[in-house]
Amino acid sequence: xxxATPQSMHFEEALPLQSGAxxxxxxxxYETYGSLNADRSNAVLICHALNASHHVAGVYEGQPKSEGWxxxxxxxxxxxxxxxxxxxxxxxxxxxxxxxxxxxxxxxTGKIYGADFPVVTVQDWVDAQAxxxxxxxVQTLAAVMGGSLGGMQALSWTLxxxxxxxxAVVVASAPNLTAENIAFNEVARRAIVTDxxxxxxxxxxxxxxxxxxxxIARMIGHITxxxxxxxxxxxxxxxxxxxxxxxxxxxxxGALRLQPGKAGSAAPAGRGNANALQATPFKYSTQEIExxxxxxxxxQGDKFSEYFDANTYxxxxxxxxxxxxxxxxxxxxxxxxxxxxxxxxxVSFTTDWRFAPARSREIVKALLDNQIDVSYAEIDxxxxxxxxxxxxxxxxxxxRSYFQSRVAP
Amino acid sequence: xxxATPQSMHFEEALPLQSGAxxxxxxxxYETYGSLNADRSNAVLICHALNASHHVAGVYEGQPKSEGWxxxxxxxxxxxxxxxxxxxxxxxxxxxxxxxxxxxxxxxTGKIYGADFPVVTVQDWVDAQAxxxxxxxVQTLAAVMGGSLGGMQALSWTLxxxxxxxxAVVVASAPNLTAENIAFNEVARRAIVTDxxxxxxxxxxxxxxxxxxxxIARMIGHITxxxxxxxxxxxxxxxxxxxxxxxxxxxxxGALRLQPGKAGSAAPAGRGNANALQATPFKYSTQEIExxxxxxxxxQGDKFSEYFDANTYxxxxxxxxxxxxxxxxxxxxxxxxxxxxxxxxxVSFTTDWRFAPARSREIVKALLDNQIDVSYAEIDxxxxxxxxxxxxxxxxxxxRSYFQSRVAP
Numbered sequence: 001x002x003x004a005t006p007q008s009m010h011f012e013e014a015l016p017l018q019s020g021a022x023x024x025x026x027x028x029x030y031e032t033y034g035s036l037n038a039d040r041s042n043a044v045l046i047c048h049a050l051n052a053s054h055h056v057a058g059v060y061e062g063q064p065k066s067e068g069w070x071x072x073x074x075x076x077x078x079x080x081x082x083x084x085x086x087x088x089x090x091x092x093x094x095x096x097x098x099x100x101x102x103x104x105x106x107x108x109t110g111k112i113y114g115a116d117f118p119v120v121t122v123q124d125w126v127d128a129q130a131x132x133x134x135x136x137x138v139q140t141l142a143a144v145m146g147g148s149l150g151g152m153q154a155l156s157w158t159l160x161x162x163x164x165x166x167x168a169v170v171v172a173s174a175p176n177l178t179a180e181n182i183a184f185n186e187v188a189r190r191a192i193v194t195d196x197x198x199x200x201x202x203x204x205x206x207x208x209x210x211x212x213x214x215x216i217a218r219m220i221g222h223i224t225x226x227x228x229x230x231x232x233x234x235x236x237x238x239x240x241x242x243x244x245x246x247x248x249x250x251x252x253x254g255a256l257r258l259q260p261g262k263a264g265s266a267a268p269a270g271r272g273n274a275n276a277l278q279a280t281p282f283k284y285s286t287q288e289i290e291x292x293x294x295x296x297x298x299x300q301g302d303k304f305s306e307y308f309d310a311n312t313y314x315x316x317x318x319x320x321x322x323x324x325x326x327x328x329x330x331x332x333x334x335x336x337x338x339x340x341x342x343x344x345x346x347v348s349f350t351t352d353w354r355f356a357p358a359r360s361r362e363i364v365k366a367l368l369d370n371q372i373d374v375s376y377a378e379i380d381x382x383x384x385x386x387x388x389x390x391x392x393x394x395x396x397x398x399x400r401s402y403f404q405s406r407v408a409p
Numbered sequence: 410x411x412x413a414t415p416q417s418m419h420f421e422e423a424l425p426l427q428s429g430a431x432x433x434x435x436x437x438x439y440e441t442y443g444s445l446n447a448d449r450s451n452a453v454l455i456c457h458a459l460n461a462s463h464h465v466a467g468v469y470e471g472q473p474k475s476e477g478w479x480x481x482x483x484x485x486x487x488x489x490x491x492x493x494x495x496x497x498x499x500x501x502x503x504x505x506x507x508x509x510x511x512x513x514x515x516x517x518t519g520k521i522y523g524a525d526f527p528v529v530t531v532q533d534w535v536d537a538q539a540x541x542x543x544x545x546x547v548q549t550l551a552a553v554m555g556g557s558l559g560g561m562q563a564l565s566w567t568l569x570x571x572x573x574x575x576x577a578v579v580v581a582s583a584p585n586l587t588a589e590n591i592a593f594n595e596v597a598r599r600a601i602v603t604d605x606x607x608x609x610x611x612x613x614x615x616x617x618x619x620x621x622x623x624x625i626a627r628m629i630g631h632i633t634x635x636x637x638x639x640x641x642x643x644x645x646x647x648x649x650x651x652x653x654x655x656x657x658x659x660x661x662x663g664a665l666r667l668q669p670g671k672a673g674s675a676a677p678a679g680r681g682n683a684n685a686l687q688a689t690p691f692k693y694s695t696q697e698i699e700x701x702x703x704x705x706x707x708x709q710g711d712k713f714s715e716y717f718d719a720n721t722y723x724x725x726x727x728x729x730x731x732x733x734x735x736x737x738x739x740x741x742x743x744x745x746x747x748x749x750x751x752x753x754x755x756v757s758f759t760t761d762w763r764f765a766p767a768r769s770r771e772i773v774k775a776l777l778d779n780q781i782d783v784s785y786a787e788i789d790x791x792x793x794x795x796x797x798x799x800x801x802x803x804x805x806x807x808x809r810s811y812f813q814s815r816v817a818p
Contacts (some may be wrong), residue, residue, distance in 0.1 A: 018693075019691075019693035020693075021693075115695075118693075119693040119694065119695060176646060177646070178637060178640070178641055178645075178646075179637075179640035179641050179643070179644040179645055179646065179700075179702045180632060180635075180637045180640050180641075182646070182700050182702050182703065183628075183631075183632045183640065183702050183703075183706055184632060186628070186700075186702065186703045186706055186707075187625060187628045187629055187632065187706065189695060189696070190624065190625055190628065190707070190710070191600060191625050193695075193696055194621040194624070194625070195621075196605055212603040212604075215599065215603070216596060216599060216600050216603070216625060219592075219595070219596045219599065220596055220629065222592075223589060223592045223593060223596065226589075228587060228588075228589045231587070231588035231589050231592065232587055232588050232589075234588075235588040236587075236588055237585060237586070237587075237588065237591070237733065237736075282428075282731060284427075284428035284429075284430075284527075284528040285528065285727075286524075286528060286598060286602075286720075286723035286724060286726075286727045287598070287602055287723075290730065290731075291588075291591050291595075291730065293588045293591050293592050293595065294591065294592075294595045297592055297595055297596065298595075298599070301599070311695075314695035314696075315695060317695075318694075318695045321699065321700065322691060322699075324646065327646075
């Protein structure tokens with residue numbers, strides 16, 4: 001079993017941000033797995049999505065259930081094989097898992113940043129990650145890889161630092177958000193900021209937490225992570241006898257774990273009342289739980305609101321909204337990708353309606369327009385956007401082959 | 410121009426509800442258009458969806474902009490032609506537009522019902538509507554018609570009162586909600602009930618209104634009413650200069666009106682900054698509006714929270730969740746529809762992802778299994794679920810033909 005050790009790096013030099021602001025000094029939490037080879041050519045950077053962290057693979061000493069969020073993908077003998085690659089996970093600025101973010105103290109004021117933490121973008125994260133690579137002695141990455149928002153960072157690396165990336169692996173991602181994507185983010189943000197405990201983002205000073213808003217935000221998110229099909233298969237119209245019963249019967253199944261740092265983990269609901277068609281009588285209540293899907297969503301919302309920071313949620317959804325490399329070229333993605341020199345693997349999932357395969361194909365097309373080397377796999381998987389975190393053998397096989405035959409130094 | 414006159418009918422006899430509770434006495438608001446013919450064979454009942462009312466067609470005297478929510482469909486010379494049919498619109502129990510509901514006084518306590526209003530179901534509404542038909546002297550309906558939740562009521566009429574319905578017109582509907590449908594309802598409900606101003610549903614007694622929750626609920630609803638395509642076409646990634654500017658530039662366009670009683674009306678956003686790719690600088694803010702889609706959703710949420718009742722929102726979404734005529738037959742919809750004797754027209758819209766065409770086809774299949782006469786039109790329209798309220802010529806043509814050639818007495 002891979003044992004992970006969280007580390008932290010302090011950066012004294014101010015980081016200029018895309019907004020025009022700058023971050024005076026900051027820390028980045030990170031983990032590394034495997035060893036950097038002699039010619040420093042085997043480093044792979046993993047970028048995380050909305051609510052994950054630097055804890056990508058392995059477990060912490062003495063905590064056997066603390067698997068990293070992409071532990072199915074990364075480790076000894078896994079598709080991204082840490083026996084061959086030196087893998088780096090990093091927590092992004094503005095997040096709430098150790099790197100400098102809104103929960104930490106603003107050195108300019110001595111108070112917790114809260115809503116005063118500057119808005120950061122995908123480009124800012126990539127710049128901060130590049131400094132970490134400098135500090136780790138990694139001039140050129142064998143690969144940069146991420147799913148969803150992480151895939152946007154991988155793509156942005158190839159544009160911001162084209163000579164420092166040999167391969168970009170962009171999974172379940174998109175060249176920008178659609179209006180519907182932004183709409184879901186906006187509703188989640190409004191749920192948070194209209195929670196009276198939000199206190200204009202300075203809830204920490206007031207000793208409260210906008211948990212109501214965070215719960216709603218997470219519930220909305222969850223709906224968009226799952227496909228209609230998998231929701232129907234897993235929950236359908238099955239009734240949930242009581243909240244207590246369905247929470248206590250949550251089985252600790254395979255890839256579907258519930259833990260901090262998991263983007264969109266999909267835990268199965270209780271099975272106590274699997275056959276809803278032998279109808280339990282309804283309670284005829286607007287507030288009690290009648291269906292298992294309700295129990296599942298409330299459970300996810302409650303868990304999330306216990307460990308995630310509301311300001312971080314706002315910042316990261318905004319970074320998603322802003323990402324749009326084509327904007328600088330009048331919306332022409334092909335023109336925007338002209339100077340990328342990396343080789344690419346893109347992966348999408350048929351039932352992902354958050355970042356549908358068509359969005360990945362836009363990137364593939366723009367790369368082909370520039371004669372850039374790109375492999376593309378569209379995986380027929382039922383799990384929606386969540387599929388990028390799950391252990392689908394075809395998906396794993398594609399990534400394994402790519403790393404073995406293309407990325408391997 | 411058709412002039413509408415709201416009416417009200419009082420019912421003294423208690424209405425037994427599906428939950429086991431009963432409603433002691435109640436009023437139903439309704440409107441009628443056209444005239445009942447001598448043999449009382451030309452009555453058409455229109456059932457409303459989530460946030461509409463009995464004001465289906467025409468305008469109120471002296472209020473030229475007060476068009477009913479299905480005024481494109483119903484009126485003199487329109488697809489449901491009030492020169493030939495006697496059309497009845499009725500506000501459902503539990504709603505907030507005049508019929509007995511949570512905003513009214515509970516005769517048992519002398520207090521406003523609030524959260525004490527009993528949970529009502531599609532079946533209960535149909536029973537109440539049947540009593541109104543009795544009172545209006547209508548034994549047999551030429552047709553019962555509705556879209557979305559209204560279509561569920563039309564379907565339920567054919568099962569609860571098979572001998573009182575000659576035709577059922579079921580538009581953009583479904584035989585029950587999917588897990589994803591329930592999930593969206595649940596998030597909307599949680600947003601309402603976790604608003605501190607909800608006061609456990611007795612906000613009226615406390616002199617407050619849970620507007621924050623209602624806003625979020627409506628924003629979520631809106632996303633599901635529109636297709637991804639129409640959102641991208643209408644809003645895409647267009648930037649909104651300021652909230653004020655985009656609100657004042659809302660044009661009063663055609664079928665896309667903003668008014669109480671419209672289910673999912675889709676008003677276009679400001680056009681002041683139509684070409685977002687000539688990028689306005691971003692504000693780099695998590696709370697200010699950056700994109701037009703945000704402005705649009707906030708506007709819709711604000712408007713809705715001014716006129717709609719939170720307890721009604723809870724009740725009506727719950728009625729949607731509960732509706733499932735197949736449940737009584739172990740999930741076998743064909744068995745459930747066995748005793749229907751009406752003839753059917755079903756209409757669905759290709760881009761409706763809330764109640765997708767596949768859901769209408771389930772009903773069509775179950776009707777065919779029973780050799781029941783059914784016509785089905787799948788309309789290629791870009792507007793998502795909202796399409797059922799819009800004036801698509803193919804859609805209007807199908808309904809017109811059906812009423813002229815099949816329903817006409």
